[in-house]
Amino acid sequence: MELLRFTTAGSVDDGKSTLIGRLLYDSKSIFEDQLEAVEEASRSRGNEEVNLALLTDGLRAEREQGITIDVAYRYFATPKRKFIIADTPGHIQYTRNMVTGASTADLAIILIDARNGVVEQTVRHTCIAVLLNIPHITVCVNKMDLIGFSEEKFGAIREAYLAMMQKIGAHAEMSFLPISAKYGDNVVKDSDQMPWHRGGTLMQLLESVPIGHKTGEEGEPLRLPVQYVIRPISDKFPDYRGYAGRLASGVLHVGERVRVLPSGMESHVKAIYQAAKTMEKAFAPESVSVLLEDDIDISRGDFIVSAGHAQPQVSQSLTMMCCWFNEQEMQLHKRYIVRNTVSESVGMVKSVDFRLDINNLEHIEGVVSLKMNDIAQLTLRLAQPMVFDRYVENRTTGSLIIIDPDSFETVGAGMII
Amino acid sequence: MSNKLTHLKELESESVYVLREVAAQFERPAILFSGGKDSIVVTHLACKAFYPAKIPFPLVHIDTGHNFQETLDYRDALVKRLDARLIVGSVQESIDTGRVKEEKGYNASRNRLQTTTLLDTIEKYRFDACIGGARRDEEKARAKERFFSHRDEFGQWNPKNQRPELWNIFNGKKNMGEHFRVFPISNWTEMDVWQYIYQEQIELPSIYFTHERRCFFRDGQWLAAEPCMKLKPDEEVVTRRVRCRTIGDISCTGLTLSEAHSLEEIIGEIAATRVTERGGRADDKRSETSMEDRKKEGYF
Numbered sequence: 001m002e003l004l005r006f007t008t009a010g011s012v013d014d015g016k017s018t019l020i021g022r023l024l025y026d027s028k029s030i031f032e033d034q035l036e037a038v039e040e041a042s043r044s045r046g047n048e049e050v051n052l053a054l055l056t057d058g059l060r061a062e063r064e065q066g067i068t069i070d071v072a073y074r075y076f077a078t079p080k081r082k083f084i085i086a087d088t089p090g091h092i093q094y095t096r097n098m099v100t101g102a103s104t105a106d107l108a109i110i111l112i113d114a115r116n117g118v119v120e121q122t123v124r125h126t127c128i129a130v131l132l133n134i135p136h137i138t139v140c141v142n143k144m145d146l147i148g149f150s151e152e153k154f155g156a157i158r159e160a161y162l163a164m165m166q167k168i169g170a171h172a173e174m175s176f177l178p179i180s181a182k183y184g185d186n187v188v189k190d191s192d193q194m195p196w197h198r199g200g201t202l203m204q205l206l207e208s209v210p211i212g213h214k215t216g217e218e219g220e221p222l223r224l225p226v227q228y229v230i231r232p233i234s235d236k237f238p239d240y241r242g243y244a245g246r247l248a249s250g251v252l253h254v255g256e257r258v259r260v261l262p263s264g265m266e267s268h269v270k271a272i273y274q275a276a277k278t279m280e281k282a283f284a285p286e287s288v289s290v291l292l293e294d295d296i297d298i299s300r301g302d303f304i305v306s307a308g309h310a311q312p313q314v315s316q317s318l319t320m321m322c323c324w325f326n327e328q329e330m331q332l333h334k335r336y337i338v339r340n341t342v343s344e345s346v347g348m349v350k351s352v353d354f355r356l357d358i359n360n361l362e363h364i365e366g367v368v369s370l371k372m373n374d375i376a377q378l379t380l381r382l383a384q385p386m387v388f389d390r391y392v393e394n395r396t397t398g399s400l401i402i403i404d405p406d407s408f409e410t411v412g413a414g415m416i417i
Numbered sequence: 418m419s420n421k422l423t424h425l426k427e428l429e430s431e432s433v434y435v436l437r438e439v440a441a442q443f444e445r446p447a448i449l450f451s452g453g454k455d456s457i458v459v460t461h462l463a464c465k466a467f468y469p470a471k472i473p474f475p476l477v478h479i480d481t482g483h484n485f486q487e488t489l490d491y492r493d494a495l496v497k498r499l500d501a502r503l504i505v506g507s508v509q510e511s512i513d514t515g516r517v518k519e520e521k522g523y524n525a526s527r528n529r530l531q532t533t534t535l536l537d538t539i540e541k542y543r544f545d546a547c548i549g550g551a552r553r554d555e556e557k558a559r560a561k562e563r564f565f566s567h568r569d570e571f572g573q574w575n576p577k578n579q580r581p582e583l584w585n586i587f588n589g590k591k592n593m594g595e596h597f598r599v600f601p602i603s604n605w606t607e608m609d610v611w612q613y614i615y616q617e618q619i620e621l622p623s624i625y626f627t628h629e630r631r632c633f634f635r636d637g638q639w640l641a642a643e644p645c646m647k648l649k650p651d652e653e654v655v656t657r658r659v660r661c662r663t664i665g666d667i668s669c670t671g672l673t674l675s676e677a678h679s680l681e682e683i684i685g686e687i688a689a690t691r692v693t694e695r696g697g698r699a700d701d702k703r704s705e706t707s708m709e710d711r712k713k714e715g716y717f
Contacts, residue, residue: 077606228441246585
């Protein structure tokens with residue numbers, strides 16, 4: 001069975017919680033005691049109907065205020081696939097949480113209220129999905145029951161959405177579904193009300209959409225960031241020196257000639273271990289321990305890549321799209337800690353090229369600082385050379401976080417251009 | 418040919434990655450080992466992550482003094498087999514030295530007292546990262562947990578101001594006196610854990626399988642009639658064939674009536690069940706947000 005990770009962004013009013021509740025309920029993933037607890041909590045809050053949002057809003061403050069504050073992770077399975085939902089709040093002040101949820105997603109569900117069509121929030125959610133390079137976007141036009149299950153109106157919303165995508169210059173694999181989360185139409189069960197829709201249900205789509213793990217195929221650039229060096233120093237394994245890490249892309253073969261970056265030293269792969277098991281090859285995203293033929297200096301943060309084609313960049317300067325996460329504003333020329341995969345360097349922001357208006361993707365020039373939830377293109381200067389790829393080519397080696405050296409908090413996230 | 422991982426392989430790879438990050442980023446990490454299936458799986462994953470070296474973490478057990486003997490026997494055998502270091506924090510000792518006060522009444526439990534013993538143990542051994550087997554699917558407050566979860570100098574969790582965690586980049590930086598809780602199997606479900614135990618043929622404490630036990634019925638669930646449990650006058654001790662679905666200390670571990678002898682039978686039973694595993698945990702039933710409240714104080 002495969003694993004699909006997807007994200008949903010939206011606010012209470014567009015039916016996001018109802019949709020998730022419906023997916024969990026109709027796939028029989030809600031347990032009796034959970035349902036009882038939600039029923040009781042709904043009653044004690046004076047809600048007339050069972051409030052499925054209480055299933056996803058776990059924190060006391062969220063339940064008291066009736067809003068989603070943080071990313072919540074939900075799990076369910078069908079006989080075909082396992083699913084992880086990153087459920088994120090949709091308001092603009094939670095842009096950073098949406099970015100967090102989107103960072104690991106293979107698919108994004110964008111919810112549209114059929115009565116309102118494409119609104120500012122739709123554009124924002126789409127921009128985040130596109131920026132984070134989520135491979136597939138599923139647009140669910142919800143509350144079809146409130147517009148008489150009209151094919152014509154659904155078609156108009158679809159056209160408006162496509163026009164918006166064109167306007168912001170975004171490309172993604174897309175699908176459109178007319179649904180009613182409240183009554184379950186086209187969520188898990190087919191709709192009797194919309195015989196004109198022949199695109200199947202949301203569940204069928206989730207069960208069949210290709211998962212974005214193309215990174216593990218032959219021919220993809222080999223990237224193995226070294227996390228840790230395993231040295232048992234025991235009688236049984238006196239010379240074992242295993243470079244441990246999780247393949248970020250490509251396939252690693254025994255006997256293959258590899259290069260270590262940033263040093264540029266080369267060697268051949270002697271053995272690949274997964275615990276006690278030796279393997280002829282390993283592919284992304286497997287975690288392995290690798291032995292090389294030659295004794296060369298490799299430590300945490302180094303990369304093992306192919307000696308031949310498709311080299312990553314090794315540089316002390318880079319340009320990226322950055323989402324700011326902290327109440328402390330970003331400062332130009334301040335020393336921050338920059339972490340990319342497992343390597344770390346001191347770095348500073350040399351310039352802000354432009355800030356992005358997340359509601360329409362327009363560029364705002366002349367910006368020198370970033371506030372919480374701002375997204376901007378920055379140029380970064382690093383104290384040490386860093387090994388990286390472009391984010392659109394590799395989400396693992398093309399992403400980084402910025403850590404404040406005073407508070408140690410994660411204050412920003414970057415996608416390298 | 419297409420290179421695809423099964424969901425169990427992908428989850429395993431993610432957890433191994435997280436465990437290696439802990440070893441690389443922290444100076445004094447430890448595994449919080451309860452003897453339950455989740456911490457057993459975490460320990461198994463740690464063995465795989467650092468093979469052929471020994472696991473670079475001691476096992477820390479917070480012993481309430483009300484543990485099932487089978488759990489303690491299993492723990493000792495495992496520690497011996499792995500040649501690992503075991504550190505036991507004793508709740509009884511915390512009671513004896515006046516650090517905590519024993520609860521009174523029929524529903525008295527040492528579950529909450531564990532937090533003090535745990536935090537004292539962390540301070541005594543200066544652990545900077547404590548690896549736990551908590552999963553996000555277990556409980557609604559846990560659904561909000563990070564892999565690397567920051568704790569302040571009082572050991573407290575601040576759920577409203579958690580560090581953002583993106584992609585697979587983990588930030589374990591902290592000030593003196595603070596520590597992290599790390600949850601390598603955050604993304605696993607109960608079913609994943611059982612399927613993995615089956616796939617890897619991991620040995621478990623015998624109480625996970627059906628056995629005869631003296632028990633009594635209270636508030637809709639079966640509990641073990643052990644000396645530490647105070648029975649109400651109308652409660653009757655009977656012998657039943659039961660097993661544990663989750664193991665805490667005796668006072669808060671609900672027993673399931675079951676005939677499941679094997680891992681296959683357990684998986685079949687879980688696939689058919691309509692109640693969550695923590696449905697049998699008295700510690701979660703104290704209030705709607707009891708897990709969040711305990712976690713804020715520094716609980717597992």
